[in-house]
Amino acid sequence: MKAAAKNRWIGFEKGNKELVLRKVEDAKDELQAQLKMLENGEVCVEGVHDLKRRKLVTKEKSIWYSLQKGPEFVTKRKILATDVTREHLKSGDWKDLEFKDYNYGAHGQPIAIGYVHSLLEVREAIQNILLEMGFSEMPTNMFVESSFWNFDALFQPQQHPARDSHDTFFLRAPATTTQLPDDYLEKVKQVHQSGGYGSKGYGYDWKRDEAEKNLLRTHTTAVSTRMLYKLAQEKPFAPKRYYSIDRVFRNEAVDRTHLAEFHHIEGLICDYGLTLGDLIGVLEDFFSRLGMSKLRFKPAYNPYTEPSMEVFSYHEGLKKWVEIGNSGMFRPEMLLPMGLPEGVNVIAWGLSLERPTMILYGIDNIRDLFGPKVDFNLIKNSPICRLGL
Numbered sequence: 001m002k003a004a005a006k007n008r009w010i011g012f013e014k015g016n017k018e019l020v021l022r023k024v025e026d027a028k029d030e031l032q033a034q035l036k037m038l039e040n041g042e043v044c045v046e047g048v049h050d051l052k053r054r055k056l057v058t059k060e061k062s063i064w065y066s067l068q069k070g071p072e073f074v075t076k077r078k079i080l081a082t083d084v085t086r087e088h089l090k091s092g093d094w095k096d097l098e099f100k101d102y103n104y105g106a107h108g109q110p111i112a113i114g115y116v117h118s119l120l121e122v123r124e125a126i127q128n129i130l131l132e133m134g135f136s137e138m139p140t141n142m143f144v145e146s147s148f149w150n151f152d153a154l155f156q157p158q159q160h161p162a163r164d165s166h167d168t169f170f171l172r173a174p175a176t177t178t179q180l181p182d183d184y185l186e187k188v189k190q191v192h193q194s195g196g197y198g199s200k201g202y203g204y205d206w207k208r209d210e211a212e213k214n215l216l217r218t219h220t221t222a223v224s225t226r227m228l229y230k231l232a233q234e235k236p237f238a239p240k241r242y243y244s245i246d247r248v249f250r251n252e253a254v255d256r257t258h259l260a261e262f263h264h265i266e267g268l269i270c271d272y273g274l275t276l277g278d279l280i281g282v283l284e285d286f287f288s289r290l291g292m293s294k295l296r297f298k299p300a301y302n303p304y305t306e307p308s309m310e311v312f313s314y315h316e317g318l319k320k321w322v323e324i325g326n327s328g329m330f331r332p333e334m335l336l337p338m339g340l341p342e343g344v345n346v347i348a349w350g351l352s353l354e355r356p357t358m359i360l361y362g363i364d365n366i367r368d369l370f371g372p373k374v375d376f377n378l379i380k381n382s383p384i385c386r387l388g389l
């Protein structure tokens with residue numbers, strides 16, 4: 001009835017929708033004709049929309065392909081020759097061989113060469129930065145150190161938890177060292193026991209046995225300490241900038257971010273009248289050359305530095321502040337017993353080599369980078385390292 005009304009075949013009396021009025025003499029039903037056309041497979045364009053709306057027809061889509069044999073049609077694939085072999089030459093069938101086209105765009109075989117480990121790449125880049133900043137390298141060839149140079153000379157008390165075998169690897173053989181400078185050792189003992197140089201000391205009974213214990217160095221600050229002691233013996237005093245990058249060892253539970261063996265980068269400046277401002281300045285200079293120019297400093301504690309600061313950098317990729325190093329000014333209790341002149345300060349900082357390497361290369365598991373489970377593909381495929389902006 002709706003369609004009939006739309007076609008104006010019928011109408012309704014005003015005010016009375018019940019009464020249907022005939023409007024035409026003869027109604028021509030096009031709908032029927034259209035449906036008939038469709039049924040006969042003829043194409044009917046007009047009015048289809050209307051038919052669809054009234055759910056009298058539905059739309060279906062069919063795709064036909066027409067296939068023909070091409071010029072190279074075969075039922076068995078022909079294998080094209082890529083090489084003339086000895087057999088081809090012997091049988092003489094090389095004359096009839098059909099060769100595969102040469103592909104000039106193909107990649108060559110990867111060449112089996114050595115690859116520089118990512119840690120070495122970053123180490124070299126950092127080394128170059130430190131050299132540019134006027135630092136010279138300290139000799140780091142002693143993995144085995146005595147507790148004396150690793151802890152005592154750094155004013156680290158003998159009961160300190162880091163000196164526990166849970167944190168440090170001690171040596172069984174040779175378990176102890178016999179080579180310690182006696183005069184200096186005596187001064188270190190005094191400053192631990194009763195202080196001096198304006199310090200109260202720790203007030204405990206310092207034991208030489210404890211200082212003689214051999215260990216795998218837990219930080220390269222042991223190297224810095226030896227160098228500062230050596231420097232203190234040279235008269236007159238000359239200011240120095242030293243750095244080192246080498247292996248350290250800790251008795252750690254191994255996980256995604258910790259290994260028992262890793263690398264430390266350490267820098268120090270030794271001169272008259274240095275301040276915390278100098279340390280902040282040098283850290284900003286150093287880290288900005290590594291491409292980290294947004295830094296924050298947080299007060300921290302080390303037995304051998306006062307004040308001490310942890311260094312944080314804003315990581316643009318991770319969108320957060322990450323800890324990148326530790327720093328401070330060596331305490332007078334450490335420097336004065338060595339014989340460095342009054343008024344000489346040492347500003348120093350340390351960080352691991354693994355941390356910035358993992359950040360730079362986006363590696364989230366330290367075991368892929370270093371150690372027995374190292375991922376060779378990661379090393380083969382890692383791009384050349386360029387630090388800075």
Ligand code: PHE
Nearest residue numbers: 219221326327328348349350
């Ligand atoms: N030795 C510190 C460490 O193990 C690093 C450090 C070096 C801190 C020098 C202060 C000064 O992380």
